[in-house]
Amino acid sequence: xxxxxxxxxxxxxxxxxxxxxxxxxxxxxxxxxxxxxxxxxxxxxxxxxxxxxxxxxxxxxxxxxxxxxxxxxxxxxxxxxxxxxxxxxxxxxxxxxxxxxxxxxxxxxxxxxxxxxxxxxxxxxxxxxxx
Amino acid sequence: xxxxxxxxxxxxxxxxxxxxxxxxxxxxxxxxxxxxxxxxxxxxxxxxxxxxxxxxxxxxxxxxxxxxxxxxxxxxxxxxxxxxxxxxxxxxxxxxxxxxxxxxxxxxxxxxxxxxxxxxxxxxxxxxxxxxxxxxxxxxxxxxxxxxxxxxxxxxxxxxxxxxxxxxxxxx
Numbered sequence: 052x053x054x055x056x057x058x059x060x061x062x063x064x065x066x067x068x069x070x071x072x073x074x075x076x077x078x079x080x081x082x083x084x085x086x087x088x089x090x091x092x093x094x095x096x097x098x099x100x101x102x103x104x105x106x107x108x109x110x111x112x113x114x115x116x117x118x119x120x121x122x123x124x125x126x127x128x129x130x131x132x133x134x135x136x137x138x139x140x141x142x143x144x145x146x147x148x149x150x151x152x153x154x155x156x157x158x159x160x161x162x163x164x165x166x167x168x169x170x171x172x173x174x175x176x177x178x179x180x181x182x
Numbered sequence: 183x184x185x186x187x188x189x190x191x192x193x194x195x196x197x198x199x200x201x202x203x204x205x206x207x208x209x210x211x212x213x214x215x216x217x218x219x220x221x222x223x224x225x226x227x228x229x230x231x232x233x234x235x236x237x238x239x240x241x242x243x244x245x246x247x248x249x250x251x252x253x254x255x256x257x258x259x260x261x262x263x264x265x266x267x268x269x270x271x272x273x274x275x276x277x278x279x280x281x282x283x284x285x286x287x288x289x290x291x292x293x294x295x296x297x298x299x300x301x302x303x304x305x306x307x308x309x310x311x312x313x314x315x316x317x318x319x320x321x322x323x324x325x326x327x328x329x330x331x332x333x334x335x336x337x338x339x340x341x342x343x344x345x346x347x348x349x350x351x352x353x354x
Contacts (some may be wrong), residue, residue: 055335058335065324070321070325159311159314161317
C-alpha cells in the first residue's frame, strides 16, 4: 500500500509539473497597460452584425465584457471548463443547438473568455454558431 | 459465444449502461472518469470480444445523449478511443494481476486521449488548429491522465476480483 501511495504522489506531481509548464511556457499571457480593442458580435439568424471599439486597461476578455455589460449585455455561465458566453446583446444562445464561437483576428480562440488576453489592435468576434 | 449468447447480450448491455451511468454521475468533475477503468476491467475479465462490444454500445449511448448536449467531431473520437482502449487492454494487460501496469496504461490513455481528436482536426482544419487544440488541452489531459492512473491503481484489482466472481457464477 505504501508503494501505491508513493506512485500516486508521483502521478500527481507529474501532472502538476505538466500543468505548471503549460502556464509558464504555452498559456496566452496578458498584456498590461492601456489597449484599444474591437468587439464584434455576429448573429446572422437575427440579422445582427455590430462592432464596438473600446479603450481598456483590463487584461482579459471576460473583464471587458463585465465592464461593458450595459452595452454588450453579455451573459456568462460558469462551467467545469471555465466561464463561457451564453448571451449577447439580449440574445441568449439555445445551448442544445448553438453557441457563441470566439475568434481573435479571424482565428478560433484556444481558451475561454476568462483566460483570453486582450491585446491592443485585435478584433474579438463572437459569432452565434450552430452546433 | 453461442452457448451464452443471451447472457452476453444482457451482460454487455448492463455493463455499457452501468458505465454510462457512472460517466453521467462523474460528469461535473472535469476529466475525472471511470469509463476507462470499467471498460478495461470488463475486457480483462469477460474477454476481448465482449469488451469491444461493450465499448461500442457505451459509445452509442453517449452519441444518443448528444441529441441533448449537441453533437460534434468528438463522436468520431469516441468511436475510435473506447474500442481502441479494449485493444490496448488486450495487448498490454495479458497479466491481469499487474495493477501498476494497468494504472500506467490507463494513465497514458487519459493523457493522450486527445491525440486522435487532434488528428481529426488536422485533417479538417489544418496543423495550426490541431496544435492549438492540443496545447490548449494540456491542463485537462494532465488531469485526465493522473486521475486515470490513481483510480486504476486503487480500484483495478478489487473491480477485477468482484467481476471475476460474477463471471464464475454466470458461466460455470
